[in-house]
Amino acid sequence: MSAFMEETKCLLPRIAFIACGCFSPPTPMHLRMFEIARDHFEMQGTHKVVGGIISPTHDSYAKKGLASSLDRCAMVKLAVQSSNWIRLSDWEVHQNQWMRTQSVLQYHQNFMNNYLNSASGAGDAEPNGSLPGWLPFSLRERTDPVHLKLLCGADLLESFAVPGLWADADIEDIVANHGLVVITRCGSNPEKFIFESDILTKYKRNITLITNWVPNEVSSTLVRRLLSRGQSVKYLIDDLVLEYIKRQRLFNVKSKYITDAVRPNHLIFNHAYTDNNKNAASTLISEQNMDESDSPSPQLLQQATSRVFCCGDTSPRGPKLLRVGPGQAVQVITMQSDEKSESQAKKQKIAQVQL
Ligand SMILES: Nc1ncnc2c1ncn2[C@@H]1O[C@H](COP(=O)(O)OP(=O)(O)OP(=O)(O)O)[C@@H](O)[C@H]1O
Numbered sequence: 461m462s463a464f465m466e467e468t469k470c471l472l473p474r475i476a477f478i479a480c481g482c483f484s485p486p487t488p489m490h491l492r493m494f495e496i497a498r499d500h501f502e503m504q505g506t507h508k509v510v511g512g513i514i515s516p517t518h519d520s521y522a523k524k525g526l527a528s529s530l531d532r533c534a535m536v537k538l539a540v541q542s543s544n545w546i547r548l549s550d551w552e553v554h555q556n557q558w559m560r561t562q563s564v565l566q567y568h569q570n571f572m573n574n575y576l577n578s579a580s581g582a583g584d585a586e587p588n589g590s591l592p593g594w595l596p597f598s599l600r601e602r603t604d605p606v607h608l609k610l611l612c613g614a615d616l617l618e619s620f621a622v623p624g625l626w627a628d629a630d631i632e633d634i635v636a637n638h639g640l641v642v643i644t645r646c647g648s649n650p651e652k653f654i655f656e657s658d659i660l661t662k663y664k665r666n667i668t669l670i671t672n673w674v675p676n677e678v679s680s681t682l683v684r685r686l687l688s689r690g691q692s693v694k695y696l697i698d699d700l701v702l703e704y705i706k707r708q709r710l711f712n713v714k715s716k717y718i719t720d721a722v723r724p725n726h727l728i729f730n731h732a733y734t735d736n737n738k739n740a741a742s743t744l745i746s747e748q749n750m751d752e753s754d755s756p757s758p759q760l761l762q763q764a765t766s767r768v769f770c771c772g773d774t775s776p777r778g779p780k781l782l783r784v785g786p787g788q789a790v791q792v793i794t795m796q797s798d799e800k801s802e803s804q805a806k807k808q809k810i811a812q813v814q815l
């Protein structure tokens with residue numbers, strides 16, 4: 461029986477997930493999204509999930525509270541240390557400018573296609589000949605394609621309605637050619653949102669809505685707020701990520717809060733990440749923890765600060781929107797949430813800017 465099930469599993473179409481976001485800092489819910497999504501597809505018995513990719517956005521996204529990409533990547537690396545299938549892609553942060561999510565999906569999908577199609581299996585290896593660290597381990601166990609789906613929380617889905625933030629063509633490409641996996645979030649109503657959108661309704665079959673029965677409204681904004689007030693975030697984020705934040709004094713962390721002993725040995729890897737990316741010769745890199753994606757990037761060093769409007773739209777449509785960069789629109793959304801849950805506030809703000 462189990463042999464039969466294994467065989468059936470082998471025949472299932474393969475998928476991988478990519479989550480795009482700020483991860484400033486990464487929270488357990490960012491990782492839970494992947495576990496929830498994988499469980500869903502495996503329990504449905506419709507797909508084989510081969511990998512999960514976290515792709516932090518570029519520094520020039522310019523959202524309030526965005527730590528440097530070096531720090532965000534280092535924190536994500538720490539956060540995924542305990543996972544054997546979720547990995548960091550630092551491709552996006554190494555580009556010269558902010559990348560639209562559609563382009564991020566396209567790049568990673570193309571890379572996997574080329575890798576699977578190339579005779580040697582080398583695909584588009586990095587300039588140094590190695591493969592990027594985000595590539596799922598088991599990709600070449602089979603030769604059939606792997607479809608990359610965008611994994612997100614319902615608030616990101618609802619941000620599709622923020623005027624000027626997403627190009628319709630991009631939304632259509634994402635849902636038509638890749639697919640969307642949406643995890644519910646308190647205060648959002650993705651079913652209604654899809655119903656109200658012609659594009660999303662048209663490609664509804666490519667959108668997987670998953671109810672998170674164990675919701676947790678931790679968000680990066682909330683963590684940053686507590687840190688800056690000198691309040692505890694222990695058990696809200698990974699201990700290693702917290703240690704990194706304290707050590708690097710990120711998010712305006714209050715000095716009172718950083719009196720805890722920091723265990724430097726746990727942070728060796730992250731120094732390796734940041735040092736390596738700063739082109740410094742690092743003697744701390746361990747084979748076990750580092751991978752080929754941790755490459756020095758001249759572009760990153762230059763820290764392209766050009767601020768971008770999203771989607772190539774001609775001009776922002778309202779006084780509140782997109783004055784500086786695409787992250788600014790959502791910055792507005794995330795600011796009012798003292799009394800209500802984060803996503804509730806986001807939803808309300810989105811509703812406001814739509815008026
Ligand atoms: N608690 C949560 N439940 C469900 N999805 C979440 C949760 N927190 C984050 N996400 C999802 O994780 C992805 C990346 O999130 P991102 O870091 O950009 O946002 P965030 O954690 O809400 O941060 P911020 O508070 O800075 O806006 C998004 O798709 C977002 O919807």
Ligand SMILES: NC(=O)c1ccc[n+]([C@@H]2O[C@H](COP(=O)(O)O)[C@@H](O)[C@H]2O)c1
Nearest residue numbers: 480481482517560561562625626770790
């Ligand atoms: N037009 C687009 O492709 C577009 C617009 C807004 C946000 N995003 C992405 O969505 C992710 C989440 O952004 P927020 O944290 O601002 O919701 C980021 O990775 C960002 O780059 C993409």
